[in-house]
Amino acid sequence: GENVEQHPSTLSVQEGDSAVIKCTYSDSASNYFPWYKQELGKGSQLIIDIRSNVGEKKDQRIAVTLNKTAKHFSLHITETQPEDSAVYFCAARKHSGGGADGLTFGKGTHLIIQP
Amino acid sequence: GAVVSQHPSRVICKSGTSVKIECRSLDFQATTMFWYRQFPKQSLMLMATSNEGSKATYEQGVEKDKFLINHASLTLSTLTVTSAHPEDSSFYICSALRGERGNTIYFGEGSWLTVV
Numbered sequence A: 001g002e003n004v005e006q007h008p009s010t011l012s013v014q015e016g017d018s019a020v021i022k023c024t025y026s027d028s029a030s031n032y033f034p035w036y037k038q039e040l041g042k043g044s045q046l047i048i049d050i051r052s053n054v055g056e057k058k059d060q061r062i063a064v065t066l067n068k069t070a071k072h073f074s075l076h077i078t079e080t081q082p083e084d085s086a087v088y089f090c091a092a093r094k095h096s097g098g099g100a101d102g103l104t105f106g107k108g109t110h111l112i113i114q115p
Numbered sequence B: 001g002a003v004v005s006q007h008p009s010r011v012i013c014k015s016g017t018s019v020k021i022e023c024r025s026l027d028f029q030a031t032t033m034f035w036y037r038q039f040p041k042q043s044l045m046l047m048a049t050s051n052e053g054s055k056a057t058y059e060q061g062v063e064k065d066k067f068l069i070n071h072a073s074l075t076l077s078t079l080t081v082t083s084a085h086p087e088d089s090s091f092y093i094c095s096a097l098r099g100e101r102g103n104t105i106y107f108g109e110g111s112w113l114t115v116v
Helices: none
Strands: A004-007 A010-014 A019-025 A032-038 A045-051 A056-059 A062-067 A072-077 A086-092 A109-114 B004-007 B010-013 B019-025 B032-038 B045-051 B067-073 B076-081 B090-098 B104-107 B111-115
Touching: A004 A086, A010 A019, A019 A086, A019 A109, A032 A062, A032 B104, A045 A056, A045 A062, A045 B104, A072 A086, B004 B090, B010 B019, B019 B032, B019 B090, B019 B111, B032 B067, B032 B076, B045 B067, B076 B090
Parallel strands: A010 A109, B010 B111
Antiparallel strands: A004 A019, A019 A072, A032 A045, A032 A086, A056 A062, A062 A072, A086 A109, B004 B019, B019 B076, B032 B045, B032 B090, B067 B076, B090 B104, B090 B111
16 A cells, blocks of 8 residues: 655744745655645645646745655745644545545654744 | 534533544535544544545544544535543544545644544
8 A cells, every 4th residue: 555754753943934844755656746744633734736747836925846756745845934834744545537536645753933 | 714614613522432534525526535533743644534425434453433534425424432431532634625625635633523
């Protein structure tokens, strides 16, 4: 099955600086890569996603890049703000012909924005 | 606003009893929903895939007789934890697949279960 590795587990950056979180996946058939933000004790919120036919996607301060050959994808947050502090999860999924498989998640990155 | 609603957000039950958690897609039909659990400071772990009108598909190691899943309509899936034990205490999260928007998956707000 799919295996998703996420690094780093904890990331501390100064407010205004950029943050980068990296994930690798094992199953070359995976074709959908979402990123979720989770604040303490709350459900996960989809913040951005990318599909395998695209190499990069950007939404304001957030961008995601995908390298299919190397099987890794990254989340980039620019001009970080205190409200960006949370745990971020990457995930990978493949869409099988008969239905949809569940997401396989990375172990999460605790992003801390220092004032 | 939220497109997937989960209820209850918090529940406390006694050991040996059963508790039901609901997951609803609010403005779309979801033929596929997923159930996850999350222990403190750990990642989300997929428990099962819920398919409308058919049996759920459980991940390896998840007891299907303990975690009953019912996906009776296109907007509702339920997870029932039967004969709950303290080790079942966890954060349970559902998600729903929105097919008409490129197969995007949206998560519910999660349910904290505490078994005493």
